[in-house]
Amino acid sequence: MNIRPVTKITSNQHLILIGKDDTSFGDYITSSHEIKFLANSLKQKKKQVAINQYNRWVFIQLIDNPDKTDDIVIEDLRKAGDKLQVTLNQNKIKEVTVIDLTGNSSYPFALVEGLALGNYQFLKYLTKTEETENSLKSIRVPGNSIKANLLAQLDHNIQAVYNTRNLVNEPLSFLTAVQLSKEIERMGKEAGFTTEVFQKKKIESLRMGGLLAVNKGSIDPPTFTIMTWKPEKHINKKPYVLVGKGIVFDTGGISLKSTHDSMDYMKCDMAGAATVAGAMYAVAKAKLPLHVIGLAPATDNRPDGNSYVPGDVIKMYDGTTVEVLNTDAEGRMILADALSWAKKYDPELVINLATLTGSAHAAIGKYGIVGMGNASRVVMDQLKESGDQVCERIAEFPFWDDYAEMLKSDIADLKNIGGKYAGAITAGKFLEHFTGYPFIHLDIAGPSFNKTKDKYWGKGGSGMGVRLLFDFLKRRSSKR
Known part of the structure; x- marks a missing residue:
């Protein structure tokens, strides 16, 4: 897994947006059809919403239940990251950009952690991996979501866990x-x-x-x-x-x-x-x-x-x-x-x-x-x-x-x-x-x-x- 900062968001980058019920997603969701779809999803209390914009996927992750303690919210986001990596791999997505719209850097950190840890595979002894190997290879995060030094540290920690898992397996x-x-x-x-x-x-x-x-x-x-x-x-x-x-x-x-x-x-x-x-x-x-x-x-x-x-x-x-x-x-x-x-x-x-x-x-x-x-x-x-x-x-x-x-x-x-x-x-x-x-x-x-x-x-x-x-x-x- 490659976890790196990104400085520019292009129109064809697959996105994961982290927000709350009152967050404006207008910079990324502009069509009336998408806005209506998102509004209906929010009414149904959905916490993960996927929107296919044809040239890219936009996944919205909403922070669940503000009454929960912070450590539970963080762990929920790790679990959400794992669920999202399943969807990303099902859609053969190779790279995704995670954008935080809440102003809390611990949220994207936790979600990226769950994405990367959940994406791990041990395929060394399989002779045919084309159908089983995950497509997701890269996660990008803007500097205003996670500072570059913390992102590098997260990348190193993920590699440390991967090395440990490889040895155990x-x-x-x-x-x-x-x-x-x-x-x-x-x-x-x-x-x-x-x-x-x-x-x-x-x-x-x-x-x-x-x-x-x-x-x-x-x-x-x-x-x-x-x-x-x-x-x-x-x-x-x-x-x-x-x-x-x-x-x-x-x-x-x-x-x-x-x-x-x-x-x-x-x-x-x-x-x-x-x-x-x-x-x-x-x-x-x-x-x-x-x-x-x-x-x-x-x-x-x-x-x-x-x-x-x-x-x-x-x-x-x-x-x-x-x-x-x-x-x-x-x-x-x-x-x-x-x-x-x-x-x-x-x-x-x-x-x-x-x-x-x-x-x-x-x-x-x-x-x-x-x-x-x-x-x-x-x-x-x-x-x-x-x-x-x-x-x-x-x-x-x-x-x-x-x-x-x-x-x-x-x-x-x-x-x-x-x-x-x-x-x-x-x-x-x-x-x-x-x-x-x-x-x-x-x-x-x-x-x-x-x-x-x-x-x-x-x-x-x-x-x-x-x-x-x-x-x-x-x-x-x-x-x-």
């Missing part, structure tokens, strides 16, 4: 742990952040026992990718660190998953790592004046004669011993090593993202992110505000120390599962053991992958979390 036949690190390197070169990849020998020398244990059943080696954005004039003395789970495919290991409606979607179990890479892409493209580091431990989790098994005791990177009671609780094993590694940066804040538990998905479904942590109330509230702003909402769970009691082992320092209850929280408490700094855990198991199309989130990888992290970090960069 890739199958293991392509996206091994090694290939994931290569894709992140490519994103870094394109956006401007640096990457360093630890291969298996380095990981072994560091004794990252959690990552190596999960990898024991695989024919492919693990990787540990470090992403760094450190501009000369960064304003934070201590870095923000983003950590993402990179299980490129999860069979459950010896604790094997069922296939239907479970293992068959487990190519998405690296969505945390993909989201971190996408957020780093957006941060670097925007040149935010922050020092930000991304960590992505990666492997697949497969059963084999050499796989780790229930009952094993694993010595982690920081020396902690963990009794494995379920090999399908593997994400926390690789994340624990990454979180321990993050201590070396003396971070201001660490945010962990992972498709970690079915418990989180069961609790709130696909409509939000389960969040918890020990960071300050101010920081958690700021992150939740960002979630509300971009509609990547966070449902905060309790994080009481009582839950850590459920992880006590008779033969090791910890066990890797807490039992039947509070699975999302005990997973978070397991991770907290390896921190020692301000920490927030985001469980994205519910919204990271859609089995059917869900508005502008689409079908397949959603990219949920990229816009949340960017908005949060942008706010942090401007509040100092």
